[in-house]
Amino acid sequence: MFHDNDFEDYTTRHQEIKNMPLYKKASEIIELVRQICDLFPEDNKKLNIFKPDILRDAYTLQAKITGAEATGLYDIRMENATLIRMAAKNLHTHIHTLRIYKFEHAEYFRLVRQLIEEFRILFIEWVAGFDKNNYIIDRWGLFNPEGVSPFDEDQEELSTSDINKNKTFNELYSVLFDDDDEDDFDEEDEEDDF
Numbered sequence: 001m002f003h004d005n006d007f008e009d010y011t012t013r014h015q016e017i018k019n020m021p022l023y024k025k026a027s028e029i030i031e032l033v034r035q036i037c038d039l040f041p042e043d044n045k046k047l048n049i050f051k052p053d054i055l056r057d058a059y060t061l062q063a064k065i066t067g068a069e070a071t072g073l074y075d076i077r078m079e080n081a082t083l084i085r086m087a088a089k090n091l092h093t094h095i096h097t098l099r100i101y102k103f104e105h106a107e108y109f110r111l112v113r114q115l116i117e118e119f120r121i122l123f124i125e126w127v128a129g130f131d132k133n134n135y136i137i138d139r140w141g142l143f144n145p146e147g148v149s150p151f152d153e154d155q156e157e158l159s160t161s162d163i164n165k166n167k168t169f170n171e172l173y174s175v176l177f178d179d180d181d182e183d184d185f186d187e188e189d190e191e192d193d194f
Contacts, residue, residue: 017069022122026061029091029115033058036108046101054094060087061119074135078143081127088123092116 017023033054040047061084068080092113098106132145141150 013069014066017066020065020069020126022119022126023062023065025115025119025122026058026065029061029112029119030058032112032115033091036105036112039105039108040103044101044103047098047103050097050101054091057087057090057094060084072131072134074130074132074145075138075143076136077130078127081123081130082143084123088116088119 037051037054040051042048064080064084064087068077068084071077095106095109095113098109135145135148137148137150137152137154138144139150144150
């Protein structure tokens with residue numbers, strides 16, 4: 001159930017995010033990219049097919065900043081930071097595609113590159129501020145803080161060592177879902193499926 005102050009908290013937090021220097025720089029990038037894309041000639045099919053890719057990369061910056069700021073978890077923030085980095089690097093290289101597709105104003109994209117460089121500096125400062133002590137173990141091993149392994153025990157997660165390996169699927173299912181109304185998995189059904 002939502003309360004009136006939940007909405008106020010959300011709008012306050014959203015405004016804080018919008019006031020971040022990194023978010024503001026992303027806004028500048030989006031606006032410039034939109035203006036450049038508006039210059040694409042309508043008869044240049046290749047450019048117009050490419051346009052959504054450029055715009056997606058620009059909008060990804062703000063979306064993933066918001067996603068990272070919505071949680072304090074280090075691994076989720078790093079995952080979003082990775083997607084931001086990828087989108088920014090894509091934007092940085094789009095100038096080459098614009099030249100290949102003979103866009104007469106491709107050099108305007110150098111301005112985007114300048115903004116991306118300013119964004120990169122802010123990004124480094126932002127990522128350095130992530131709390132490495134607030135995390136969930138990333139079982140894929142990509143976004144764990146230093147010294148944390150994807151194979152470390154996590155007290156809050158159900159691990160395979162907690163499961164008696166001699167139990168049948170039906171027993172495990174009933175422990176996990178405890179739903180007596182549903183038909184249990186039947187070994188005869190298993191034989192029919194194979």
